[in-house]
Amino acid sequence: MSEQKLTGAQIVIKALKDQGVDIIFGYPGGAVLPIYDALFQQNDLRHVLVRHEQAAVHAAEGYARSTGKVGCVLVTSGPGATNAVTGLLDALCDSIPLVCLSGQVPTHLIGNDAFQEADTTGITRPCTKHNYLVKDVDNLARTLHEAFYVARSGRPGPVLVDIPKDVQFADGTYVPPAEVKHKTYRPQVKAELARIEEAVELIANAKRPVFYTGGGVINAGPFASKLLTQFVKTTGFPITSTLMGLGAFPASDTQWLGMLGMHGTYEANLAMYECDVMINIGARFDDRVTGKLSAFSPGSKKIHVDIDPSSINKNVAVDIPIVGDCGAVLEDMLRIWKARAKSPDKAALKEWWGKIEGWRARNCLNYNRTESVIKPQYALERLREALRGKDHYITTEVGQHQMWAAQFLPFDQPNRWMTSGGLGTMGYGLPAAIGAQLAHPDAIVVDVSGEASFLMNMQEIGTAVQYRAPVKIFILNNQYMGMVRQWQELLHGSRYSQSYSEALPDFVKLAESWGCVGLRATTVAEVDQVIEKMLAVTDRPCIIDIAVDPRENCFPMIPGGKAHNEILFGPDDSPSDATPEDGMVLV
């Protein structure tokens, strides 16, 4: 170990480099100026200046989710740190690995209500996987390496390191990552073999099985997706996934049932309801997926693979809990399946698929195809066709457009789909798209957006322009907070309290004011034209304003608190008998 002294700020830069960081998203301020000065004096780390700290975190999330690496953020003390809070919680809810560095007032001023002082570790404690306040420069390198380790290990998540300004100035000793080992934190990666063997037996004897997979498979890396696909193909079982797990299994495969849950497909939800063996791999029985708990898949034996013991038996009691990494567990499962020469019950499976095909024939994603108005689903179908075979990444904002994107855009690979699932943060999509685009400069990155969500972080167009990130902001403009309007129709007598998008800007002119390309489609015929033009733009961002049917709602829908077999298919299904009191309290 070299005894060479560095300043705290230099230690930060060196630690980030040693951790493999190539891009850091941030915004300067008084309490991080020494780190900005150190950034200025080097060329390996690229700093991306956002326009709002929340966006720095979302951009780092987009970067992390699309690469599998840890995203990195730098913000100043006080307002810089508080602006980052929404992003940190977003990353916590969706298990995204991040390290956020925040400046803090000098140690001797902590607790004195100093200028731009905030109790950042206090505020972010419930919004991060872990956080640190570094008071001694000689602990800085170790803490930073630990932060990266904690962020990426086990169930990934955001970690914040709060660094007082005097610590950034002070001279200290650097230690390389290899010399840092965490004292306590050792998540279990390999699962108990006995449990896996038990699971394999149950799977082999299943008559009506279904795979229910989630974001944990994506977290486990592309190898886990490959193993999952292999196992699902080997068994011939149907598979569905949560919003967060899309892409782990190819959507183009016939065994794919589509997404499940509140806005999932009829066939996926009914397969979950009627299955006899449920194989949950890396999903967390979220309430948007289970609906009414007492009626959730009542007759099934449940296997649950999750790296976080606190996810197991939290909402749903399972029969075979398996604590471990999806990749490691799938590897063992496949190996034991082969070693024991297992094969599925073909006759039972044939009957089960017969049933599923019957549900599939209901064609639940069908919508009213009309020439008179652009249906949002149609716009997405056309986008899908235009992107076919092209290297692309999709992010979304939050609302109806997000659900339609999940339903209508197919993902055949992991890490291609980035959306705010757990927190549902409007304003996530644009900065996340910028993060993904900077990580994949030659790919097409589209933010499927709603007009209301877009306004939440639209200042980030400036960032996209500055760093020549040619993101495409595909606005399904229904002039409503459509998702809110839909719930008001369902639960509140169609009283559209504050859910109308008033005083919208001219999105084309807005784009032009930034030197971007602005496009608009108001007729069905124009949709293909604007998509073609949008894809031709490769040197700057592009905003596409698509005037879609303002009345369209997102179906199928299982109203909150209802069971999987109580699905609304379209506007003609009566909402009144579909909404019991207990459903109204759910979100």
Add this chain to the structure above:
Amino acid sequence: MENAIEKHTIAVLVDNEPGVLARVIGLFSGRGYNIESLTVAEVNNADHLSRITLVTSGTRMIIEQIKAQLGRLVPVHRVHDLTDEGPSVERELALVKVAGTGDKRIEALRLADIFKAKVVDATLTSFIFELTGTTSQVDDFVGLMTQLGLVEASRTGVVAMSKGPAAF
């Protein structure tokens, strides 16, 4: 799953670092779990380890959640459910101040003797008793003193340890 409410004593070994108690308490308040009692002190000076003893109640599913949630806090080394893991010893220490004269004063002293409480401060009109025992013994003693001029009571909350030679 069982829906009966169970009471559990949980021992947690943590790094004694700033904020660790806030993490544990924040977990309980943020997730709506009960804390009936909580004690904490450093038990290993060399490695800076503290032992937290918690008494909590909830359904079986909630108790399991609490343990899993505690276990995933980064500075937590070990979580043990003493209620589940066989017989254990539980003790509380209480300081109980009683003021009075005459018969009541004599009766307080007599009861203290029965409970093996020590007198740690005495004036002509008051005593402070020090009592160690199980929670219910302390409850009983404080209950009796209420009728004999109880001024205030200060209790440590439960500390606990499993029986037998095995370490935590």
